[in-house]
Amino acid sequence: MAGLKEIRKRIQSVKNTQKITRAMKMVAASKLRRTQTAMLNIRHYSDELRHLAGVMSDRVECIHPLMVPRRTVRAEAIIVVSGDRGLCGSFNANVARYARRRADALEKEGIRPLLFFVGRKGAESLRTHPAAQDRRFVGLLGELTFDAMYDVVSFLSHGFLAGNYDRVTVIFNRFKSAVAQEVAEEQIFPVTENIFEKHEIVRDQAGRDILLEPSHAALADYVVPRFAATELFHDLMESAASELSARMNSMDAATKNAAEMIGRLVISYNKARQNAITTELMEIVGGAEALKG
Numbered sequence: 549m550a551g552l553k554e555i556r557k558r559i560q561s562v563k564n565t566q567k568i569t570r571a572m573k574m575v576a577a578s579k580l581r582r583t584q585t586a587m588l589n590i591r592h593y594s595d596e597l598r599h600l601a602g603v604m605s606d607r608v609e610c611i612h613p614l615m616v617p618r619r620t621v622r623a624e625a626i627i628v629v630s631g632d633r634g635l636c637g638s639f640n641a642n643v644a645r646y647a648r649r650r651a652d653a654l655e656k657e658g659i660r661p662l663l664f665f666v667g668r669k670g671a672e673s674l675r676t677h678p679a680a681q682d683r684r685f686v687g688l689l690g691e692l693t694f695d696a697m698y699d700v701v702s703f704l705s706h707g708f709l710a711g712n713y714d715r716v717t718v719i720f721n722r723f724k725s726a727v728a729q730e731v732a733e734e735q736i737f738p739v740t741e742n743i744f745e746k747h748e749i750v751r752d753q754a755g756r757d758i759l760l761e762p763s764h765a766a767l768a769d770y771v772v773p774r775f776a777a778t779e780l781f782h783d784l785m786e787s788a789a790s791e792l793s794a795r796m797n798s799m800d801a802a803t804k805n806a807a808e809m810i811g812r813l814v815i816s817y818n819k820a821r822q823n824a825i826t827t828e829l830m831e832i833v834g835g836a837e838a839l840k841g
């Protein structure tokens with residue numbers, strides 16, 4: 549009977565774990581829908597920012613310092629975007645592995661890599677790497693807001709303008725679908741896209757000319773950093789959506805595995821119970837035969 553009690557305890561334990569994994573899957577699915585909506589909203593904001601840059605295209609006389617590429621790249625800052633928690637399959641391991649390969653490849657090219665981290669798991673995985681830096685941005689993905697991007701972009705832009713590094717890239721998980729993600733890399737500084745590319749329409753919908761105030765240079769100082777913040781925010785939203793989808797799929801697989809384990813334990817329990825009953829019957833029959841004798 550001790551064996552039966554142990555199996556019953558294991559069945560109850562697996563059922564409790566199954567309840568947790570099922571609840572975590574539902575929470576991740578709910579957050580994923582909100583994150584996808586936020587991704588769509590930031591895409592609209594980016595489109596409007598590009599339209600503003602298009603209006604300014606024929607009036608900006610100088611190139612912003614954050615848009616000037618360096619002739620020689622001696623150091624590169626790599627922002628490794630991972631999650632603050634686990635239980636999401638290979639989500640964190642994939643981005644850490646990619647960042648390690650990227651840093652090693654830069655060292656072979658004679659470029660000094662500097663690893664900065666958004667998320668706790670990536671920092672923990674790469675803490676022993678020689679290129680790892682102490683600066684970490686933890687907790688951004690849990691309550692991701694556009695205002696928080698200004699602190700990150702301000703830190704990166706100051707280092708870029710000061711010459712601490714000549715290029716800034718972001719390594720993150722790009723959201724492809726609810727069941728698929730891929731590790732991607734995108735350059736933040738210098739701003740590679742010509743955001744001041746001229747558009748066919750540089751007037752408002754009524755055909756009136758648009759006045760720019762206070763000055764073109766001041767507007768450029770406003771648009772370029774916010775364009776970089778928008779791109780970084782979009783990358784982090786992609787990573788947040790990828791983490792939620794990875795956790796949802798991981799918890800779904802764990803729930804199914806728990807169901808299969810419960811089925812196997814129930815079969816083992818029934819066999820053990822049947823063996824115990826058979827043993828008791830044989831003992832009763834044997835005792836009865838002994839009394840007859």
